[in-house]
Amino acid sequence: MTLFFDCALISIYAPLIGFLTTYFLRSHKNVACFVSNFFMGCALLSSFLLAFHFESAYSVYSFNLFDWIYIGRFSIKWDIRLDILSLIMILVINVISFLVHIYSIEYMKHDENQGKFLAQLSFFTMTMLVLVSSSNLVQLFFGWEGVGLASFLLIGFWSYKDSANLASIKAFVMNRIGDAGFIIALALIYDRFRIFDFSSLQTLLTFSHLQVSSLHNYTDINIVCVGIIIAVMAKSVQIGLHTWLSDAMEGPTPVSALLHAATMVTAGVFLLIRLNYLFIDASGIQTFLTWLGMLTSIFAGLIATRQNDIKKIIAFSTCSQLGLMVSACGLGAYQTALYHLVIHAFFKALLFLSAGSVIHSMSGDQDIRNMGGLWKKIPYTHAMMLIGVLSIIGTPFITSGYYSKEELLKAFYLSKHSYLFFAFFLSIALTTIYNVRMLYSVFYGESRTFGKVAAHIHEPSLFMIVPMMILAFLSLVLGKATHSFFTTGSLWGYSISYFKEQSHSKIFVYALLSKILVAIVIGSYVYLSKNPNLFESMKKHSMVLKLKNILENQFYVDKLYQTIFIKPLVNLSFWFANHCDKSIDWWGPELTTRISEGLGHKNSKLETRxxxxxxxxxxxxxxxxxxxxxxxxxxxxxxx
Missing domain, CATH: 1.20.5 (Single alpha-helices involved in coiled-coils or other helix-helix interfaces)
Incomplete structure (x- = not known):
């Protein structure tokens, strides 16, 4: 048990030591690179040892580190909770973070603040590890806020760019809305149950659900669920609170890879899975969650079809895939949501790192309209991105994405919402469209790169290629290797209270139809690309032009928020400045000054000398x- 505890401690808190050490050594770039990667390597190795010594899916370990908050009878301990859910997340986070750290050695080598960047990257990793290993809601909230702080620092890392500063502030402010929902949920949970511990809360609510339904007030539970959903909407970029995500692409590409694959945006889905027992009797809330996720998936997919920034295309694909995970949680298929979260983490990290390689070779240009024909010049990067695209669209049998999306298909087919199944097909079609468009525009067709940029195009060093190759390998084999693990309820122990069993009847036909749909979409895009006259005539149609403007402006959500919230608040602040502030000044400091001056003048007359x-x-x-x-x-x- 001592070895097990040591492995748990190192796998979670080694990045913290790496952060502190790297930050103090940040001026020595080579030393900082070695130190940060060394401690991330220690965390990764320890997490593998942790998994090897983990006894069974029913095992739940809790290690108390210290008493954190102690007020009278109320106490909160800082613990490490290890169950099958937290173990999977620790493995995913450490694997991807270690690969991103290695990748950053080459990608950020020309940045004078590389040491600082790697320190903040380690801090980002540590806060997410604290979040997933928390034993109570307050500790999880601490990690939740830490992830938000780390993302703020990393999105605005290039602080000399105004766009990066604004993007970091926007992400920070939007996530405070989610925090408000989380705090409301925390307050109600404590008011009703006087506990924050996950094990106690799960036991109480599961017992209440099975035997004594009058034990808790379902109205309170519904309000708690709404607060949790608001938190999830902000963190996992669901429709309405998604607007910060595309702007977050102002940060360095390794940040985007880590943020979208293993930290930050996956925190919301993890929270839903961890607190699944709260939603058992909240059927109306579950229905809302289901449609919220599916609408987000389609909404983000539509926007992605008209983006030209390679990183923004991948960012909106993240938003779309997260929508599918949230929708699956709404159906009670938490194990399917987690399965897709894990598979998505690897192919999404691969897509971002491949995009980073393209941007690196293009001297920083991110516009896919300036690319084309790059497969001959950067064949390794082309192969890596091809595998990532094939995985995200769910190419049958050869990619991991196929297996997780097949499970999603089963969940939506077996749901009581008939339209949901067809909405999922629309999401699949959109995913295929924008990914094939991106791949074709970057690597195929005629080259649109000239001059010094064209002469500079080259493959990156092994520090960037090797992490991409490892992610590509996992994107091909992980889905098949872990399929039985994620689809067997008996393997999940006490981590997920409400396990939705999947039936295989009639699924094969619909799975086949989804792949035929993907093939039709790809064939149509290739055909239109080979017939530019037909393509151009379609693009000039008035309805197409209107739709194009709507999608390029992301459904005008940002402009709507500017009109409804920002401008009225700015006008109100100016009104207060011109009226209330002046009145306060007149009756406060100015009046006091005048009275003092008057008394002083009267007193001065008493001086007769x-x-x-x-x-x-x-x-x-x-x-x-x-x-x-x-x-x-x-x-x-x-x-x-």
Missing amino acids: KIGAYLCGLLVVFCMLVLSYFLLMNNFTSKG
């Missing part, structure tokens, strides 16, 4: 004081 007058006044005051003293003493004596 005659010594005799001053002595006479002093004598009068002295006599009055003596007289008052004798009168008081006489009064006390008579009473005695």
